[in-house]
Amino acid sequence: MDEIISALLSEDAAPGDFQHLRLPESYRGNVVRKEDTGMFEGMATADKDPRKSLHLQDVPTPEPGPGEALIAVMASAVNYNTVWSSIFEPLPTFGFLERYGRLSELTRRHDLPYHVLGSDLCGVVLRTGPGVNRWQPGDRVVAHCLSVELESAEGHNDTMLDPEQRIWGFETNFGGLAELALVKSNQLMPKPEHLTWEEAASPGLVNSTAYRQLVSRNGAGMKQGDNVLVWGASGGLGSYATQLALAGGANPVCVVSSPQKAEICRRMGATAIIDRSAEGYKFWKDEDTQDPKEWKRFGKRIRELTGGEDVDIVFEHPGRETFGASVYVTRKGGTIVTCASTSGYRHEYDNRYLWMSLKRIVGSHFANYREAWEANRLIAKGKIHPTLSKVHPLEDTGQAAYEVHQNLHHGKVGVLALAPREGLGVRNHQLRATHLEAINRFRGDDDSEEAGR
Template structure:
């Protein structure tokens, strides 16, 4: 691996990189099948990814048709790595076992360890049979829609394919490893003005936000739409805020500290609600919905922008969903994914059906949506929201911070890159956007 990483850092020609021998084993951040009972009887908030997410030496991924072996120079954490590492809502080895039953290629994924990670920026080192677009030496970012498209259902929208999976969560051989196996249709050109860790922080949450707000398959935001964004400095909320601003919408951003509010104002957000400072709690002491609090929250939104939200960008789930339905305007849309505070949502259906509101479920993005979002970054219209990085050996610390909401933006993981700041090719373009690229660093702990 040292020779491969050095060739990449030296920007060796692709032919030369393709001749560097592959190692038999590599470093990888994994959960172990033998530990799925590790947290039995432990409350969810007390499950510690630092106990279950290990950096082990494991065999390199085998390569099949239409697949590519990449060397991730950097990766980034998503909440699915937290779920995997605390074995909730169920151990991900069930996903790998189901893949194993699909045939010889699927059986490669059914191992006693699960290599996690669903974001990467790196370099192609090998291509399998049938790959024609990509070659060794290509610098790429990776989106996490893992799909074969053998059936007809997904050919209009690949997210509807019955075999669609999230790479590094529902598949093995994810990005927190020296070598990772992806499908050729997961690759996109790396933006030329970003470092490895900045480019790695884009894929999952950015494309998810794009589909929810901008693409043809979910809320389809228009110019002038008021969009309520929960967790507006987190990974998915941070990109949502940018898409609203970039698309002519009016974001109303909910955050949890004055520092996060200040960051949003520095990038052009006018309307920010600090939920902790203003004391919003939408559930009463007995667990019932607190409609008085929801009315107070709705009044605060109207005080800021003079109207109810056209769209509510909903991803916390259980703790906010009832309020999201309540404050959304008559005829408006609640678009939802993730549910990081819980999957079981409670809301008053009268406020949905009598006011003709819609709830739209949205899950990641298809290749075209991910490609268009990535292109906006390369054109300098959307920017990374990276707040800090860890080396691969400390990935579990980052997962712990994410589990306890001790972070903002994205947490990057250096894999092949020995330090931050490497990989930039277009210094002039970077200089034009340097302030926005660095914005989230103000929140680095």
């Protein structure tokens, strides 16, 4: 591994140097273990501690098969699916690995008694399998997390519709919170060269998700001038929706829960901001009863910020807590687009406000390769910026996941893998200097309630 790290840090290393590097028999990866799946039984979700279930251990190095690539991981990031995996909710991920393992001889490698987690990475290609032509050893890359087989017709118009669509590092093994990772070659994209390894590793999952959800024709199809309600607008997901709205000529209405989070939205350029805690919005009277008067009060506040207009699009991900309000405040003919349910999966809303006002609810899940590529292209051009707030070493991935689980930070939490320290990997210093303030705008803020989404 020392040989590999030396080559990774050398500016003089050529592609051939990587091709001939000896691969280690094993590498360190952050895993959950099948034997531990019952360790949190009977505990409340908030009390389940990823620091107890995530283990950094040596695992055998997989050989890349057809269409695959082995990546030396310089940095990764924590997403909410890592939290779900580490607390075995809503169910242990080993069922995903077992089903994937039954698909073919090649996928059988994924069905193991341990699961290497992680759905983001930035690193360098070490090896490619048969049939990989675009990517070569030595290429500096980021990986999106869509894993598809594309043997069925359904996936060839939108790969997210492939019956064998999975999220890498969550529903497959050999994820990015490790020194090495195994990906399909069609997950790879060029590293934005004005960013450090850890900065470039952090946008992948959330930026691509927000792009499909908000911008793509498969999501809300946002256009210039749209009013866009963004829940958790300073969080890992909402912060990209806010940036995409601003970059696309729309008007984000940012919902946050503290003055500190409101200030982050202002730094991004937003002006219409609602601090729901300060203004005391409570959309549920009790566990079973919503309060339509609060929906109306919320809608009135939105119109005060938009010059009397309702929102064209609601960027939904909290789910049960907010969904009734989201449907109510959307304009006639508008769109509620949802990609998650972090406050609960059982949504309730008054259907009269949907059907009689011709509103649409659109489900959105991650992104296809084209959408992920376009989202990464915006990062590479300096149009959208990483929202990295904090970085942990690989050994402290459990702590990083704990912080995301407890919502103790803003934006994204990064993890260094083979990169020995922060700040490495930049090649386009001129572009970086132009955007340095925006790149660092989330640094130093670490008390978020909406982070990691």
